[in-house]
Amino acid sequence: MLSLIIPTMGQPRMQECLATWHDKSVGLLQTLVVDNSVYNRGVLGSMRYGYEQSDTPYLAFIHDDVLMHEQAWDLRVLAEFDDPSVGVVGFGGALQLGHDDLYRTPYRLTNLARQGYCSNTDDAERHGTRETGSCGVATLDGFVLIARRSLIDTMGGFPVETWPPMHHYDHYLCLMARRHGYRVRMCGVRCVHLGGMTTVGMPEYKEYMRTTRYGTDVAAHVDGHVQLYETFRDVLPARVTR
Amino acid sequence: MTTNRPLPILFLGDAAERGTGLGRIGRDLATLVSRMPQYRVGYLGLGGVGSRKLPFPTYCIQQVGGQWGEGVIERVWWDFAGRDAGVVMTIWDASRLLWFARPEFLPDTGLKTFLSSRHFLRWGYFPIDSTGPNDRLTSVTRDTLMGYDRIVAYTKWSDALIRRSIGDDAAQARQCDWFPHGINMGTFTPSSREEGRKMLSNRIHDNDILIGAVGTNQARKDWGCIFATVASLRTKVKRLKLWVHIDLDERYWSIPALASDYGLSDILEVSHELTDSQLALAYSACDVTLHPSSEGFGYPIAESLACGTPAIVGDYSGAGSAFEGTAALFVSPVAYRLDTLHNALRPVYEPGDWVTATLKLLEVPLERDACRASVSHLDWKNLWPSVVKKWFVTRHEELTC
Numbered sequence: 222m223l224s225l226i227i228p229t230m231g232q233p234r235m236q237e238c239l240a241t242w243h244d245k246s247v248g249l250l251q252t253l254v255v256d257n258s259v260y261n262r263g264v265l266g267s268m269r270y271g272y273e274q275s276d277t278p279y280l281a282f283i284h285d286d287v288l289m290h291e292q293a294w295d296l297r298v299l300a301e302f303d304d305p306s307v308g309v310v311g312f313g314g315a316l317q318l319g320h321d322d323l324y325r326t327p328y329r330l331t332n333l334a335r336q337g338y339c340s341n342t343d344d345a346e347r348h349g350t351r352e353t354g355s356c357g358v359a360t361l362d363g364f365v366l367i368a369r370r371s372l373i374d375t376m377g378g379f380p381v382e383t384w385p386p387m388h389h390y391d392h393y394l395c396l397m398a399r400r401h402g403y404r405v406r407m408c409g410v411r412c413v414h415l416g417g418m419t420t421v422g423m424p425e426y427k428e429y430m431r432t433t434r435y436g437t438d439v440a441a442h443v444d445g446h447v448q449l450y451e452t453f454r455d456v457l458p459a460r461v462t463r
Numbered sequence: 464m465t466t467n468r469p470l471p472i473l474f475l476g477d478a479a480e481r482g483t484g485l486g487r488i489g490r491d492l493a494t495l496v497s498r499m500p501q502y503r504v505g506y507l508g509l510g511g512v513g514s515r516k517l518p519f520p521t522y523c524i525q526q527v528g529g530q531w532g533e534g535v536i537e538r539v540w541w542d543f544a545g546r547d548a549g550v551v552m553t554i555w556d557a558s559r560l561l562w563f564a565r566p567e568f569l570p571d572t573g574l575k576t577f578l579s580s581r582h583f584l585r586w587g588y589f590p591i592d593s594t595g596p597n598d599r600l601t602s603v604t605r606d607t608l609m610g611y612d613r614i615v616a617y618t619k620w621s622d623a624l625i626r627r628s629i630g631d632d633a634a635q636a637r638q639c640d641w642f643p644h645g646i647n648m649g650t651f652t653p654s655s656r657e658e659g660r661k662m663l664s665n666r667i668h669d670n671d672i673l674i675g676a677v678g679t680n681q682a683r684k685d686w687g688c689i690f691a692t693v694a695s696l697r698t699k700v701k702r703l704k705l706w707v708h709i710d711l712d713e714r715y716w717s718i719p720a721l722a723s724d725y726g727l728s729d730i731l732e733v734s735h736e737l738t739d740s741q742l743a744l745a746y747s748a749c750d751v752t753l754h755p756s757s758e759g760f761g762y763p764i765a766e767s768l769a770c771g772t773p774a775i776v777g778d779y780s781g782a783g784s785a786f787e788g789t790a791a792l793f794v795s796p797v798a799y800r801l802d803t804l805h806n807a808l809r810p811v812y813e814p815g816d817w818v819t820a821t822l823k824l825l826e827v828p829l830e831r832d833a834c835r836a837s838v839s840h841l842d843w844k845n846l847w848p849s850v851v852k853k854w855f856v857t858r859h860e861e862l863t864c
Contacts, residue, residue, distance in 0.1 A: 322619065323849075324840055324845065324846065324849035324850045325619075325641070325642060325643055325840070325846075325850055326619075326787070326788055326840065327788040327789050327837050327838070327839075327840055328839075328840065329788065454845065454848055454849040455848060455849075457849075
């Protein structure tokens with residue numbers, strides 16, 4: 222039913238993290254580790270690879286540094302998808318993406334910030350508020366993105382050629398979901414996002430970014446915001462009221 | 464109100480084919496909404512005769528007796544909407560619309576009965592170019608707004624002013640919101656300075672410094688400040704010229720008298736009826752444009768920036784808000800004075816401040832591209848799908864869900 226797709230540069234705790242997802246699941250999981258240590262596809266390229274290589278109706282794109290702490294997490298996620306209008310589920314999400322004045326005033330990168338972030342990670346309060354239940358959100362954080370395959374089919378896959386490889390893939394997926402009439406849900410599953418395992422300071426990452434059309438991580442971040450702004454005029458600013 | 468048929472929406476304001484700012488925004492909104500299948504558009508306009516170029520039926524209010532549509536609205540509504548319930552959307556100052564919004568104040572007449580019978584909802588897109596005493600709208604304006612079902616302001620500033628004036632609960636009940644005007648940046652685009660100057664006059668040379676000012680002949684446009692500024696600039700800047708685009712040379716202000724008294728007759732060029740394309744050329748010809756007027760929005764500011772020409776703007780009311788964050792340079796008022804029947808607080812400027820700002824811009828000119836990019840959000844191509852269309856879609860969904 223569910224594929225776990227994990228892009229990785231081979232960080233040391235990856236296997237340990239992956240094991241917790243299996244240990245705490247109830248159903249069968251198809252697992253695909255996308256090894257980017259030799260040839261780096263980027264996160265978006267890895268998502269596309271996983272989408273193409275797997276055949277399950279739901280695809281969980283997860284960072285390689287997330288420890289699962291909740292028993293039967295997969296049943297909880299699949300229950301969200303019982304509602305056919307749900308397109309994407311994640312474990313950290315924001316109630317609003319984009320300032321209300323986003324398109325009424327001159328473009329400003331900070332106007333694309335997300336607001337009202339919630340999760341049930343161990344450090345939830347550091348990033349926003351703690352939510353142990355589930356709720357509708359405007360966008361999800363990319364550390365866990367679980368998508369309905371039919372949504373990705375409708376989207377036409379992932380825009381690897383035109384979108385930044387490591388940035389805003391989470392917003393892209395969620396805003397595409399909204400565009401196509403799907404809802405986005407945050408599920409307060411207990412987990413730990415270790416973070417910092419693959420950092421922008423790493424020489425391999427800098428070298429990789431030099432090969433892209435953006436050149437640097439900062440440029441990809443800045444240009445990516447402009448792309449987000451221009452591409453999703455129909456659905457931004459996105460807001461969900463609780 | 465639930466219906467599968469397009470919702471009739473009658474716009475009420477200055478005639479769509481008139482060149483006034485109100486006519487223009489009315490024309491643009493009505494034209495864009497007429498492309499939405501959810502709506503069926505009609506237009507009741509003051510001071511025009513209709514035009515076959517407009518993609519909606521037009522009705523006319525003749526400019527007699529100071530009427531704002533009282534004499535014709537019932538007949539027009541029955542003709543336009545028939546038995547369907549719908550919307551009348553006004554694009555006018557609230558000061559003209561107490562009769563429309565609050566028919567309970569009318570004498571017992573057929574008009575009162577008609578307007579009280581709720582055949583249509585009242586939506587309003589309100590130009591607000593000043594605040595009143597105590598930083599609130601004047602009482603008549605407040606009373607008028609309370610008669611509306613949906614209120615939209617031109618700017619964030621006027622939205623906040625409305626909320627302060629009628630209270631948060633009343634504003635919430637009316638879904639108070641705001642969106643700016645759009646402009647056609649395909650027409651208002653930078654052109655060759657030389658070509659623009661040639662179009663304006665053979666007395667404007669390539670090495671002249673050309674100051675531009677565009678507006679109607681109304682008190683709030685503060686032509687006195689503009690002429691005083693340019694007269695002072697002339698003592699500091701060689702080869703200065705002034706281009707004025709205005710509807711009438713004499714009404715509230717006398718342009719010839721201002722030019723004579725300030726010694727600017729020999730450097731002044733005046734234009735009257737230019738097409739948008741010609742206006743774009745003229746803006747492109749300028750080094751800078753001046754805008755001290757109290758504005759609900761300020762089309763000339765957007766147009767100037769879209770044509771790559773820096774604009775200096777009075778930091779008050781709608782213009783101060785609408786162009787925040789753009790390439791416009793702001794000058795603050797030094798005082799305020801109460802004016803008109805409607806208790807409008809008007810800014811008073813020190814021309815020296817405008818001179819300082821102009822000299823600053825002339826010394827370090829802004830890039831044309833930067834000026835234009837700073838107002839790209841106002842291009843109808845962007846503003847319509849991203850903001851304004853969504854507003855009309857949401858309003859329609861509220862009614863039909």
